[in-house]
Amino acid sequence: MKNAVLSFIAMLLICPVCLAKVTSKERKALLDVYEHAGGAHWNTPWNLEAAVETWHGVTVKDGHVVALDLFRNNLIGNIPESIGRLKYLTYLNLGFNTLDGPIPIQLTELENLVTLKLEMNRLQGPIPMEMGNMRSLEEFTAFNNVLEGSIPESMGQLENLRILNLSSNALDGAIPEAIGSLDKLEVLGLFGNRLKGELPTSLGQLTQLKELVLSNNGFTGKIPESFDQLAQLEIFQIQNNGFTDFKVIEAMQERSFLAFDSDMDSRPNFRKFDATRMADTKFDDDDEND
Template identity: 25%
Template sequence: MYYNHIMLMKAPASLSVFVCLYVICILLEVLVLNVAQTQAQATTAPNEVKALNALYEKWGISANQNQWNISGEPCSGAAIDDSISIGTDGYNPFIKCDCSYNNKTLCHITEMQVYSLQVDGVIPDELWSLNFLTNLNVGLNLLSVPLSPSVSNLTAIKYLNFGINTLSGQLPKELGTLPELTVLYMDSSGVSGEIPSTFANLRNLESVWAFDIELTGRIPDFIGNWSNLKSL
Protein backbone atom coordinates (compact mmCIF):
# COMPACT_ATOMS: atom_id res chain seq x y z
CA MET A 1 0.00 0.00 0.00
CA TYR A 2 2.84 2.37 0.86
CA TYR A 3 4.45 1.72 -2.55
CA ASN A 4 1.20 2.37 -4.39
CA HIS A 5 0.74 5.58 -2.44
CA ILE A 6 4.15 6.82 -3.61
CA MET A 7 3.36 5.98 -7.22
CA LEU A 8 0.12 7.89 -7.01
CA MET A 9 1.93 10.87 -5.56
CA LYS A 10 4.56 10.85 -8.35
CA ALA A 11 2.14 10.45 -11.21
CA PRO A 12 0.81 14.02 -11.15
CA ALA A 13 4.40 15.44 -11.16
CA SER A 14 5.35 13.33 -14.18
CA LEU A 15 2.19 14.36 -15.93
CA SER A 16 2.95 18.03 -15.26
CA VAL A 17 6.43 17.69 -16.75
CA PHE A 18 4.97 15.98 -19.81
CA VAL A 19 2.37 18.71 -20.27
CA CYS A 20 5.02 21.43 -19.92
CA LEU A 21 7.25 19.81 -22.51
CA TYR A 22 4.29 19.38 -24.84
CA VAL A 23 3.33 23.05 -24.51
CA ILE A 24 6.94 24.13 -25.11
CA CYS A 25 7.08 22.01 -28.28
CA ILE A 26 3.88 23.58 -29.56
CA LEU A 27 5.17 27.09 -28.85
CA LEU A 28 8.44 26.34 -30.66
CA GLU A 29 6.55 25.01 -33.67
CA VAL A 30 4.38 28.13 -33.75
CA LEU A 31 7.47 30.34 -33.50
CA VAL A 32 9.27 28.52 -36.32
CA LEU A 33 6.12 28.66 -38.46
CA ASN A 34 5.72 32.40 -37.86
CA VAL A 35 9.35 33.05 -38.77
CA ALA A 36 9.05 30.94 -41.90
CA GLN A 37 5.84 32.69 -42.92
CA THR A 38 7.42 36.11 -42.31
CA GLN A 39 10.42 35.21 -44.43
CA ALA A 40 8.23 33.76 -47.15
CA GLN A 41 6.12 36.91 -47.27
CA ALA A 42 9.09 39.25 -47.75
CA THR A 43 8.63 40.88 -51.14
CA THR A 44 10.35 43.64 -53.07
CA ALA A 45 8.83 47.13 -52.90
CA PRO A 46 6.46 47.27 -55.94
CA ASN A 47 7.84 50.58 -57.24
CA GLU A 48 11.35 49.11 -57.23
CA VAL A 49 10.21 45.99 -59.08
CA LYS A 50 8.64 48.20 -61.73
CA ALA A 51 11.73 50.40 -61.97
CA LEU A 52 14.12 47.44 -62.19
CA ASN A 53 12.09 45.71 -64.91
CA ALA A 54 11.86 48.92 -66.94
CA LEU A 55 15.56 49.59 -66.51
CA TYR A 56 16.61 46.14 -67.66
CA GLU A 57 14.18 46.20 -70.56
CA LYS A 58 15.57 49.50 -71.83
CA TRP A 59 19.12 48.25 -71.47
CA GLY A 60 18.32 44.92 -73.12
CA ILE A 61 19.58 42.79 -70.25
CA SER A 62 17.94 40.25 -67.98
CA ALA A 63 18.57 38.46 -64.70
CA ASN A 64 19.72 34.87 -64.63
CA GLN A 65 16.72 33.18 -63.02
CA ASN A 66 18.92 30.34 -61.79
CA GLN A 67 20.65 32.89 -59.56
CA TRP A 68 18.01 35.42 -58.54
CA ASN A 69 14.71 36.94 -59.66
CA ILE A 70 13.13 33.57 -58.93
CA SER A 71 9.50 33.43 -60.11
CA GLY A 72 9.57 37.12 -60.90
CA GLU A 73 10.56 38.19 -57.38
CA PRO A 74 13.78 40.25 -57.68
CA CYS A 75 14.77 39.96 -54.01
CA SER A 76 15.13 36.20 -53.97
CA GLY A 77 17.76 33.54 -54.47
CA ALA A 78 21.30 34.92 -54.56
CA ALA A 79 20.02 38.47 -54.08
CA ILE A 80 19.31 37.66 -50.43
CA ASP A 81 22.08 35.09 -49.92
CA ASP A 82 24.63 36.59 -47.52
CA SER A 83 27.37 34.31 -48.88
CA ILE A 84 27.18 35.95 -52.33
CA SER A 85 28.14 39.59 -52.82
CA ILE A 86 28.39 42.16 -55.59
CA GLY A 87 31.49 41.34 -57.61
CA THR A 88 31.21 37.57 -57.19
CA ASP A 89 32.20 35.85 -60.44
CA GLY A 90 29.26 34.78 -62.57
CA TYR A 91 26.78 37.22 -61.02
CA ASN A 92 26.35 40.07 -63.47
CA PRO A 93 23.95 41.81 -63.82
CA PHE A 94 23.15 41.44 -60.18
CA ILE A 95 21.37 43.06 -57.27
CA LYS A 96 21.44 42.65 -53.51
CA CYS A 97 18.52 43.35 -51.19
CA ASP A 98 17.77 44.18 -47.59
CA CYS A 99 14.59 42.44 -46.43
CA SER A 100 14.56 43.70 -42.86
CA TYR A 101 11.89 46.34 -43.41
CA ASN A 102 8.34 46.21 -42.04
CA ASN A 103 9.00 43.29 -39.72
CA LYS A 104 10.92 41.45 -42.44
CA THR A 105 8.08 41.52 -44.94
CA LEU A 106 9.47 44.22 -47.25
CA CYS A 107 12.68 44.21 -49.31
CA HIS A 108 14.53 47.15 -50.81
CA ILE A 109 17.18 46.91 -53.51
CA THR A 110 20.40 48.18 -51.92
CA GLU A 111 23.10 47.20 -54.42
CA MET A 112 23.23 46.92 -58.20
CA GLN A 113 25.88 45.86 -60.69
CA VAL A 114 25.61 46.21 -64.46
CA TYR A 115 29.31 46.06 -65.22
CA SER A 116 31.03 45.58 -68.58
CA LEU A 117 27.94 44.38 -70.42
CA GLN A 118 28.21 46.71 -73.43
CA VAL A 119 25.06 48.51 -72.32
CA ASP A 120 24.61 51.59 -74.48
CA GLY A 121 22.36 54.62 -74.70
CA VAL A 122 21.03 56.77 -71.90
CA ILE A 123 20.72 56.01 -68.21
CA PRO A 124 16.95 55.57 -67.78
CA ASP A 125 15.26 57.74 -65.18
CA GLU A 126 14.04 54.60 -63.40
CA LEU A 127 17.54 54.13 -62.01
CA TRP A 128 17.29 57.27 -59.92
CA SER A 129 14.11 56.03 -58.21
CA LEU A 130 16.05 53.22 -56.51
CA ASN A 131 16.84 55.49 -53.60
CA PHE A 132 17.80 52.73 -51.18
CA LEU A 133 20.92 51.94 -53.22
CA THR A 134 24.18 52.07 -51.30
CA ASN A 135 26.28 50.52 -54.08
CA LEU A 136 25.88 51.19 -57.81
CA ASN A 137 28.33 49.96 -60.44
CA VAL A 138 27.53 50.72 -64.09
CA GLY A 139 31.17 51.01 -65.14
CA LEU A 140 32.78 49.83 -68.39
CA ASN A 141 29.75 50.23 -70.64
CA LEU A 142 28.73 52.57 -73.48
CA LEU A 143 26.37 54.84 -71.59
CA SER A 144 26.00 58.26 -73.18
CA VAL A 145 24.52 61.77 -72.67
CA PRO A 146 25.11 63.83 -69.52
CA LEU A 147 24.77 62.36 -66.06
CA SER A 148 21.34 63.36 -64.83
CA PRO A 149 20.91 65.78 -61.91
CA SER A 150 18.48 63.16 -60.58
CA VAL A 151 21.53 61.31 -59.26
CA SER A 152 20.80 63.40 -56.16
CA ASN A 153 17.95 60.96 -55.37
CA LEU A 154 20.49 58.32 -54.38
CA THR A 155 20.86 59.77 -50.90
CA ALA A 156 22.03 56.46 -49.36
CA ILE A 157 24.75 55.80 -51.95
CA LYS A 158 28.22 55.00 -50.62
CA TYR A 159 29.91 53.42 -53.65
CA LEU A 160 29.29 54.92 -57.11
CA ASN A 161 31.02 53.78 -60.29
CA PHE A 162 30.15 55.25 -63.69
CA GLY A 163 33.72 55.16 -65.02
CA ILE A 164 34.80 54.02 -68.50
CA ASN A 165 31.69 55.09 -70.38
CA THR A 166 30.83 57.59 -73.13
CA LEU A 167 29.00 60.16 -71.06
CA SER A 168 29.10 63.84 -71.94
CA GLY A 169 28.57 67.17 -70.24
CA GLN A 170 29.84 68.54 -66.99
CA LEU A 171 29.98 66.91 -63.61
CA PRO A 172 26.54 67.56 -62.13
CA LYS A 173 26.65 69.65 -58.98
CA GLU A 174 24.07 67.25 -57.54
CA LEU A 175 26.84 64.70 -56.96
CA GLY A 176 27.86 66.95 -54.12
CA THR A 177 24.55 66.35 -52.33
CA LEU A 178 25.23 62.67 -51.61
CA PRO A 179 26.14 62.76 -47.92
CA GLU A 180 27.13 59.09 -47.55
CA LEU A 181 29.38 58.87 -50.65
CA THR A 182 32.72 57.28 -49.80
CA VAL A 183 34.01 55.89 -53.13
CA LEU A 184 33.59 57.63 -56.49
CA TYR A 185 34.80 56.15 -59.79
CA MET A 186 34.49 58.51 -62.75
CA ASP A 187 37.70 57.79 -64.67
CA SER A 188 37.37 57.74 -68.48
CA SER A 189 33.66 58.41 -68.10
CA GLY A 190 33.41 61.29 -70.60
CA VAL A 191 32.35 63.92 -68.07
CA SER A 192 34.23 67.20 -68.03
CA GLY A 193 34.29 70.72 -66.60
CA GLU A 194 35.10 72.23 -63.24
CA ILE A 195 34.75 70.41 -59.95
CA PRO A 196 31.44 71.76 -58.57
CA SER A 197 31.58 73.77 -55.35
CA THR A 198 29.00 71.38 -53.88
CA PHE A 199 31.73 68.73 -53.70
CA ALA A 200 32.87 70.53 -50.57
CA ASN A 201 30.05 68.65 -48.83
CA LEU A 202 31.51 65.23 -49.60
CA ARG A 203 33.37 64.92 -46.33
CA ASN A 204 33.00 61.13 -46.18
CA LEU A 205 34.97 60.52 -49.37
CA GLU A 206 37.73 57.96 -48.98
CA SER A 207 38.64 57.27 -52.62
CA VAL A 208 38.19 59.24 -55.85
CA TRP A 209 39.15 57.96 -59.29
CA ALA A 210 39.20 60.73 -61.90
CA PHE A 211 41.82 59.62 -64.40
CA ASP A 212 41.39 60.56 -68.08
CA ILE A 213 38.58 63.08 -67.78
CA GLU A 214 38.74 66.71 -68.96
CA LEU A 215 38.58 68.63 -65.73
CA THR A 216 39.12 72.38 -65.98
CA GLY A 217 39.89 75.14 -63.53
CA ARG A 218 42.01 75.02 -60.40
CA ILE A 219 42.01 72.33 -57.76
CA PRO A 220 39.55 73.55 -55.11
CA ASP A 221 40.88 74.33 -51.66
CA PHE A 222 38.05 72.37 -50.06
CA ILE A 223 39.69 69.10 -51.08
CA GLY A 224 41.94 69.69 -48.08
CA ASN A 225 38.86 69.24 -45.91
CA TRP A 226 38.22 65.74 -47.16
CA SER A 227 39.78 64.37 -44.00
CA ASN A 228 38.85 60.75 -44.73
CA LEU A 229 40.44 60.75 -48.19
CA LYS A 230 42.92 57.91 -48.69
CA SER A 231 43.43 57.92 -52.46
CA LEU A 232 42.90 60.49 -55.22
Protein backbone atom coordinates in the same frame (compact mmCIF):
# COMPACT_ATOMS: atom_id res chain seq x y z
CA MET B 1 -14.89 24.65 -46.37
CA LYS B 2 -12.81 23.35 -43.48
CA ASN B 3 -10.81 21.12 -45.83
CA ALA B 4 -10.13 24.07 -48.15
CA VAL B 5 -8.73 26.14 -45.29
CA LEU B 6 -6.53 23.27 -44.15
CA SER B 7 -5.26 22.77 -47.70
CA PHE B 8 -4.34 26.46 -47.97
CA ILE B 9 -2.43 26.36 -44.66
CA ALA B 10 -0.62 23.22 -45.77
CA MET B 11 0.39 24.93 -49.02
CA LEU B 12 1.92 27.83 -47.09
CA LEU B 13 3.86 25.45 -44.87
CA ILE B 14 5.20 23.54 -47.84
CA CYS B 15 5.91 26.68 -49.90
CA PRO B 16 7.38 29.38 -47.60
CA VAL B 17 8.40 31.53 -50.58
CA CYS B 18 4.72 32.32 -51.00
CA LEU B 19 5.01 34.40 -47.84
CA ALA B 20 7.87 36.45 -49.31
CA LYS B 21 6.23 37.34 -52.61
CA VAL B 22 7.36 40.75 -53.87
CA THR B 23 4.92 43.43 -54.99
CA SER B 24 3.67 43.34 -58.56
CA LYS B 25 5.23 46.79 -59.15
CA GLU B 26 8.70 45.57 -58.18
CA ARG B 27 8.34 42.34 -60.15
CA LYS B 28 7.34 44.34 -63.23
CA ALA B 29 10.39 46.60 -62.78
CA LEU B 30 12.65 43.53 -62.72
CA LEU B 31 10.94 42.14 -65.83
CA ASP B 32 11.63 45.47 -67.57
CA VAL B 33 15.33 45.12 -66.72
CA TYR B 34 15.25 41.60 -68.14
CA GLU B 35 13.56 42.76 -71.34
CA HIS B 36 15.56 45.96 -71.91
CA ALA B 37 18.93 44.36 -71.11
CA GLY B 38 18.59 41.23 -73.25
CA GLY B 39 17.78 38.79 -70.46
CA ALA B 40 17.39 35.79 -72.76
CA HIS B 41 21.09 36.11 -73.63
CA TRP B 42 22.45 36.63 -70.11
CA ASN B 43 25.14 34.32 -68.82
CA THR B 44 22.71 33.35 -66.06
CA PRO B 45 19.17 34.12 -67.25
CA TRP B 46 16.15 34.20 -64.98
CA ASN B 47 13.52 31.48 -64.83
CA LEU B 48 10.50 33.75 -65.11
CA GLU B 49 8.21 30.95 -63.96
CA ALA B 50 10.04 30.67 -60.63
CA ALA B 51 9.74 32.91 -57.58
CA VAL B 52 11.52 36.28 -57.86
CA GLU B 53 13.79 35.52 -54.91
CA THR B 54 15.28 32.58 -56.87
CA TRP B 55 16.35 34.81 -59.76
CA HIS B 56 20.11 35.25 -60.18
CA GLY B 57 21.41 38.39 -58.45
CA VAL B 58 18.09 39.30 -56.80
CA THR B 59 17.88 39.58 -53.02
CA VAL B 60 14.47 39.87 -51.37
CA LYS B 61 13.88 40.90 -47.77
CA ASP B 62 10.49 41.35 -46.11
CA GLY B 63 8.77 41.09 -49.47
CA HIS B 64 10.86 43.77 -51.20
CA VAL B 65 13.81 43.69 -53.60
CA VAL B 66 16.78 45.09 -51.67
CA ALA B 67 19.69 44.11 -53.93
CA LEU B 68 20.26 43.52 -57.64
CA ASP B 69 23.70 42.19 -58.59
CA LEU B 70 24.09 41.47 -62.33
CA PHE B 71 27.86 42.00 -62.46
CA ARG B 72 29.42 40.60 -65.64
CA ASN B 73 26.25 38.83 -66.77
CA ASN B 74 26.26 39.84 -70.46
CA LEU B 75 23.65 42.58 -70.15
CA ILE B 76 23.13 44.17 -73.57
CA GLY B 77 20.73 47.06 -74.04
CA ASN B 78 19.80 49.86 -71.67
CA ILE B 79 18.66 50.61 -68.14
CA PRO B 80 14.86 51.05 -68.14
CA GLU B 81 13.28 54.08 -66.47
CA SER B 82 11.11 51.73 -64.43
CA ILE B 83 14.14 50.75 -62.34
CA GLY B 84 13.13 53.73 -60.19
CA ARG B 85 10.24 51.61 -58.89
CA LEU B 86 12.62 49.41 -56.91
CA LYS B 87 12.32 51.81 -53.98
CA TYR B 88 13.84 49.44 -51.42
CA LEU B 89 17.09 48.79 -53.30
CA THR B 90 20.21 49.34 -51.24
CA TYR B 91 22.66 47.67 -53.65
CA LEU B 92 22.75 47.85 -57.46
CA ASN B 93 25.63 46.41 -59.48
CA LEU B 94 25.34 46.45 -63.28
CA GLY B 95 29.10 46.67 -63.83
CA PHE B 96 31.16 44.94 -66.53
CA ASN B 97 28.39 44.51 -69.11
CA THR B 98 27.54 46.17 -72.43
CA LEU B 99 24.77 48.53 -71.43
CA ASP B 100 24.38 51.70 -73.48
CA GLY B 101 22.05 54.67 -73.51
CA PRO B 102 21.70 57.19 -70.68
CA ILE B 103 21.62 56.83 -66.92
CA PRO B 104 17.87 57.31 -66.38
CA ILE B 105 16.86 60.16 -64.11
CA GLN B 106 14.51 57.74 -62.36
CA LEU B 107 17.57 55.98 -60.94
CA THR B 108 18.10 58.99 -58.68
CA GLU B 109 14.74 58.26 -57.03
CA LEU B 110 16.31 55.26 -55.24
CA GLU B 111 16.83 57.14 -52.00
CA ASN B 112 17.77 53.99 -50.04
CA LEU B 113 20.57 53.02 -52.41
CA VAL B 114 23.95 52.67 -50.69
CA THR B 115 26.00 51.19 -53.55
CA LEU B 116 25.66 52.05 -57.25
CA LYS B 117 28.09 50.34 -59.63
CA LEU B 118 27.78 51.07 -63.37
CA GLU B 119 31.42 50.70 -64.46
CA MET B 120 32.72 49.09 -67.66
CA ASN B 121 29.66 49.62 -69.84
CA ARG B 122 28.90 51.97 -72.74
CA LEU B 123 26.58 54.36 -70.96
CA GLN B 124 26.25 57.74 -72.65
CA GLY B 125 25.00 61.23 -71.97
CA PRO B 126 25.19 63.27 -68.77
CA ILE B 127 25.19 62.19 -65.15
CA PRO B 128 21.71 63.19 -63.91
CA MET B 129 21.70 66.55 -62.15
CA GLU B 130 19.40 65.00 -59.54
CA MET B 131 22.15 62.75 -58.14
CA GLY B 132 22.06 64.77 -54.93
CA ASN B 133 18.72 63.15 -54.05
CA MET B 134 20.49 59.86 -53.30
CA ARG B 135 21.41 60.82 -49.75
CA SER B 136 22.16 57.24 -48.62
CA LEU B 137 24.75 56.67 -51.35
CA GLU B 138 28.19 55.60 -50.11
CA GLU B 139 29.71 54.31 -53.35
CA PHE B 140 29.20 55.47 -56.94
CA THR B 141 31.43 53.97 -59.62
CA ALA B 142 30.84 54.58 -63.32
CA PHE B 143 34.36 54.45 -64.77
CA ASN B 144 34.99 53.33 -68.35
CA ASN B 145 31.79 54.52 -69.97
CA VAL B 146 31.11 57.35 -72.44
CA LEU B 147 29.49 59.78 -70.01
CA GLU B 148 29.74 63.45 -70.91
CA GLY B 149 28.79 66.85 -69.61
CA SER B 150 29.71 68.28 -66.23
CA ILE B 151 29.89 66.69 -62.79
CA PRO B 152 26.61 67.70 -61.12
CA GLU B 153 26.95 70.31 -58.38
CA SER B 154 24.29 68.40 -56.45
CA MET B 155 26.77 65.58 -55.81
CA GLY B 156 28.08 67.75 -53.00
CA GLN B 157 24.91 66.80 -51.11
CA LEU B 158 25.89 63.11 -50.90
CA GLU B 159 27.10 63.43 -47.34
CA ASN B 160 27.68 59.68 -46.88
CA LEU B 161 29.72 59.18 -50.06
CA ARG B 162 33.02 57.33 -49.52
CA ILE B 163 33.93 56.26 -53.07
CA LEU B 164 33.45 58.28 -56.26
CA ASN B 165 35.11 56.92 -59.40
CA LEU B 166 34.17 58.50 -62.73
CA SER B 167 37.47 57.82 -64.52
CA SER B 168 37.76 57.16 -68.27
CA ASN B 169 34.70 58.99 -69.52
CA ALA B 170 34.25 62.21 -71.52
CA LEU B 171 33.24 64.52 -68.66
CA ASP B 172 34.16 68.17 -69.07
CA GLY B 173 34.06 71.44 -67.16
CA ALA B 174 35.49 72.06 -63.71
CA ILE B 175 35.29 70.02 -60.51
CA PRO B 176 32.41 71.54 -58.52
CA GLU B 177 33.47 73.36 -55.38
CA ALA B 178 30.74 71.42 -53.55
CA ILE B 179 32.69 68.16 -53.87
CA GLY B 180 34.89 69.50 -51.07
CA SER B 181 31.99 69.13 -48.65
CA LEU B 182 32.03 65.31 -48.91
CA ASP B 183 33.92 64.89 -45.66
CA LYS B 184 33.62 61.07 -45.67
CA LEU B 185 35.13 60.69 -49.14
CA GLU B 186 38.06 58.24 -49.28
CA VAL B 187 38.45 57.73 -53.05
CA LEU B 188 38.08 60.32 -55.82
CA GLY B 189 38.92 59.01 -59.28
CA LEU B 190 38.55 61.34 -62.28
CA PHE B 191 41.37 60.01 -64.48
CA GLY B 192 41.08 60.31 -68.25
CA ASN B 193 38.27 62.82 -68.78
CA ARG B 194 38.14 66.30 -70.35
CA LEU B 195 37.95 68.20 -67.10
CA LYS B 196 39.64 71.61 -66.96
CA GLY B 197 40.16 74.75 -64.95
CA GLU B 198 41.81 75.14 -61.56
CA LEU B 199 41.29 72.64 -58.77
CA PRO B 200 38.93 73.96 -56.09
CA THR B 201 40.66 74.72 -52.79
CA SER B 202 37.76 72.95 -51.07
CA LEU B 203 39.29 69.58 -52.03
CA GLY B 204 41.75 70.17 -49.21
CA GLN B 205 38.85 69.66 -46.79
CA LEU B 206 38.61 65.97 -47.78
CA THR B 207 40.73 64.90 -44.85
CA GLN B 208 39.66 61.24 -45.10
CA LEU B 209 40.84 61.01 -48.71
CA LYS B 210 43.20 58.09 -49.38
CA GLU B 211 43.16 58.06 -53.18
CA LEU B 212 43.09 61.10 -55.48
CA VAL B 213 43.55 60.39 -59.20
CA LEU B 214 43.16 63.41 -61.50
CA SER B 215 45.58 62.38 -64.27
CA ASN B 216 45.02 62.91 -68.01
CA ASN B 217 42.72 65.91 -67.92
CA GLY B 218 43.14 69.61 -68.74
CA PHE B 219 43.55 71.09 -65.26
CA THR B 220 45.65 74.27 -65.01
CA GLY B 221 47.01 76.68 -62.43
CA LYS B 222 48.50 75.68 -59.13
CA ILE B 223 47.96 72.75 -56.83
CA PRO B 224 45.97 74.34 -53.96
CA GLU B 225 47.92 74.89 -50.76
CA SER B 226 45.02 73.26 -48.93
CA PHE B 227 46.20 69.88 -50.29
CA ASP B 228 48.79 69.85 -47.53
CA GLN B 229 45.89 68.95 -45.20
CA LEU B 230 45.33 65.63 -46.99
CA ALA B 231 47.26 63.68 -44.38
CA GLN B 232 45.59 60.31 -45.17
CA LEU B 233 46.48 60.41 -48.87
CA GLU B 234 48.19 57.23 -50.13
CA ILE B 235 47.66 57.44 -53.91
CA PHE B 236 48.12 60.86 -55.50
CA GLN B 237 48.28 61.14 -59.30
CA ILE B 238 47.97 64.40 -61.20
CA GLN B 239 50.21 63.88 -64.24
CA ASN B 240 49.35 64.88 -67.83
CA ASN B 241 47.60 68.12 -66.95
CA GLY B 242 48.66 71.76 -67.33
CA PHE B 243 49.57 72.65 -63.74
CA THR B 244 52.11 75.47 -63.40
CA ASP B 245 52.67 75.66 -59.62
CA PHE B 246 53.77 72.64 -57.57
CA LYS B 247 54.88 74.37 -54.36
CA VAL B 248 52.54 72.42 -52.12
CA ILE B 249 53.83 69.13 -53.53
CA GLU B 250 57.37 70.17 -52.72
CA ALA B 251 56.19 70.65 -49.14
CA MET B 252 54.70 67.13 -49.18
CA GLN B 253 57.91 65.42 -50.31
CA GLU B 254 58.63 63.96 -46.90
CA ARG B 255 55.54 61.78 -47.07
CA SER B 256 55.64 58.17 -48.15
CA PHE B 257 53.00 57.49 -50.83
CA LEU B 258 52.02 54.11 -52.20
CA ALA B 259 51.76 55.83 -55.58
CA PHE B 260 52.68 59.30 -56.74
CA ASP B 261 52.85 60.70 -60.28
CA SER B 262 53.03 64.30 -61.44
CA ASP B 263 54.48 66.36 -64.28
CA MET B 264 57.12 67.83 -61.97
CA ASP B 265 59.18 64.62 -61.75
CA SER B 266 61.75 65.91 -64.24
CA ARG B 267 62.25 69.28 -62.57
CA PRO B 268 65.78 70.01 -61.30
CA ASN B 269 66.44 68.96 -57.69
CA PHE B 270 63.10 67.17 -57.43
CA ARG B 271 63.36 64.09 -55.24
CA LYS B 272 61.04 61.30 -56.26
CA PHE B 273 58.76 59.81 -53.67
CA ASP B 274 59.64 56.43 -52.20
CA ALA B 275 57.26 54.44 -54.37
CA THR B 276 55.55 55.20 -57.66
CA ARG B 277 53.16 53.19 -59.75
CA MET B 278 50.13 53.86 -61.90
CA ALA B 279 47.03 53.28 -59.81
CA ASP B 280 44.72 51.19 -61.94
CA THR B 281 41.29 52.31 -60.83
CA LYS B 282 39.59 51.06 -63.97
CA PHE B 283 39.31 47.40 -63.06
CA ASP B 284 38.54 47.36 -59.35
CA ASP B 285 35.90 44.64 -59.80
CA ASP B 286 37.73 42.60 -62.45
CA ASP B 287 38.21 39.61 -60.19
CA GLU B 288 34.91 39.93 -58.37
CA ASN B 289 32.76 36.80 -58.38
CA ASP B 290 35.34 34.85 -60.42
